[in-house]
Amino acid sequence: MPGLEIPTWDPETALLIGTILLEAIVLYVGYGGLERLFGPYLMNLLVGGESNAQ
Amino acid sequence: MLNSLLDGLGALGTSPEMIALFVGFGLVVGVLFGFFGMGGSFLVTPALLMLDYPAPVAVGSGMAFVFGTAVIATLKHHDLGQVDYKLGAIMITGTTIGIEAGRASVYYLESLGLAGGIISVAYVVLLGGVGAMVTRDALNSDGGDGIDHEASDRDLDEYEIPEIAKTIQQTVRIPPMVTLRGDVRVSAWVITAVAFATGLLSGFLGVGGGFIRMPAMIYAIGVPVPVAVGTDLFEIVFSGGLGSYLYGQGGGVNLGIVAPLLFGSALGARIGSAATAVVDADGIKIYFGGMLLIGSIAVGIGEIGSYTGNPTLELLGLVLVIGAAVVVAFAILYTTVSSLRQTRRQGATAAD
Numbered sequence: 330m331p332g333l334e335i336p337t338w339d340p341e342t343a344l345l346i347g348t349i350l351l352e353a354i355v356l357y358v359g360y361g362g363l364e365r366l367f368g369p370y371l372m373n374l375l376v377g378g379e380s381n382a383q
Numbered sequence: 384m385l386n387s388l389l390d391g392l393g394a395l396g397t398s399p400e401m402i403a404l405f406v407g408f409g410l411v412v413g414v415l416f417g418f419f420g421m422g423g424s425f426l427v428t429p430a431l432l433m434l435d436y437p438a439p440v441a442v443g444s445g446m447a448f449v450f451g452t453a454v455i456a457t458l459k460h461h462d463l464g465q466v467d468y469k470l471g472a473i474m475i476t477g478t479t480i481g482i483e484a485g486r487a488s489v490y491y492l493e494s495l496g497l498a499g500g501i502i503s504v505a506y507v508v509l510l511g512g513v514g515a516m517v518t519r520d521a522l523n524s525d526g527g528d529g530i531d532h533e534a535s536d537r538d539l540d541e542y543e544i545p546e547i548a549k550t551i552q553q554t555v556r557i558p559p560m561v562t563l564r565g566d567v568r569v570s571a572w573v574i575t576a577v578a579f580a581t582g583l584l585s586g587f588l589g590v591g592g593g594f595i596r597m598p599a600m601i602y603a604i605g606v607p608v609p610v611a612v613g614t615d616l617f618e619i620v621f622s623g624g625l626g627s628y629l630y631g632q633g634g635g636v637n638l639g640i641v642a643p644l645l646f647g648s649a650l651g652a653r654i655g656s657a658a659t660a661v662v663d664a665d666g667i668k669i670y671f672g673g674m675l676l677i678g679s680i681a682v683g684i685g686e687i688g689s690y691t692g693n694p695t696l697e698l699l700g701l702v703l704v705i706g707a708a709v710v711v712a713f714a715i716l717y718t719t720v721s722s723l724r725q726t727r728r729q730g731a732t733a734a735d
Binding site: 337339342343345346348349350352353354356357360364372375376 | 447450451452454455458459624627628631632636638641642645646649650653720723724727
């Protein structure tokens with residue numbers, strides 16, 4: 330197949346992809362924590378008063 | 384030291400205005416992905432193309448964004464036990480070869496100076512085709528159709544295998560045969576063929592390929608819907624990671640684009656996913672189909688503007704593609720808040 334190549338080790342590219350992977354994990358954990366902390370407050374703000382619609 | 388490292392990763396080349404635009408666009412794309420379970424990611428590459436990024440950067444950064452989004456979604460689905468690792472391993476092999484073939488095609492076309500045009504035309508056909516299919520499906524829907532990322536709690540054995548999958552399972556019996564979750568028995572070659580075809584699309588367009596791979600897994604391989612969803616996400620982590628790595632080696636992944644997009648989309652996906660518990664997706668599906676159709680027209684207009692050197696048409700294309708996504712995302716948020724308020728009012732009236 331023309332142009333088919335085996336990926337070679339490149340530390341800079343590995344760091345780049347590793348950074349994206351790390352960001353994804355941090356965002357998953359971070360936003361999860363923020364949702365638990367501020368979720369009920371935001372729901373009250375948006376829907377108004379006590380809400381158990383979730 | 385940190386500056387040179389970030390600069391090397393491309394993180395310092397993006398202006399604050401562009402970072403704000405990417406966070407906002409990521410938020411919109413995330414809401415769409417979280418709500419519909421598909422589709423948001425393939426708005427990113429055409430938008431980057433219209434912002435005059437070179438084709439390898441638009442496709443490579445689009446793929447790196449898909450990789451990050453898939454990592455987040457897989458973490459969630461892993462806990463639900465909806466991943467078939469055997470199916471995933473075979474799919475990864477076929478997809479890897481397909482992605483590499485697709486990526487090589489992009490660089491070959493780029494060397495001929497044709498990549499931007501051909502990728503845009505492929506997007507027009509793809510977005511138009513999927514948009515028309517989703518719109519038709521939404522118009523004919525009785526409420527039970529479609530692929531739901533928030534798969535139900537039914538046992539895997541209770542899912543009926545589509546007729547076409549049964550026919551394929553009975554006719555293509557080339558060894559080795561493999562048994563998958565949900566007691567599905569199929570030739571490894573069928574899985575590899577599906578994987579290669581969708582990998583080719585992924586590598587060429589920089590999309591996760593889930594909107595083609597999931598129906599292919601359900602209709603060609605015959606796996607239950609929740610397993611198709613979970614395995615698809617697991618696979619995108621690998622295929623997207625490898626694709627991003629290959630594009631990254633050629634300088635095609637720009638962290639200044641991917642990081643803010645991911646920052647916005649991770650939040651948007653949580654909001655969109657939570658909205659599925661409140662709003663019926665079928666009501667909004669028609670807007671989603673319409674958004675894809677507008678997207679295909681926008682890419683077409685942008686390309687005409689690019690060829691004729693008309694910046695107004697290019698801008699119109701960009702405004703249309705982002706505008707359509709923003710309108711649908713706001714429709715989801717508005718409907719969600721309205722539904723919550725209505726539920727609360729009904730609850731209060733009942734209490735009185």
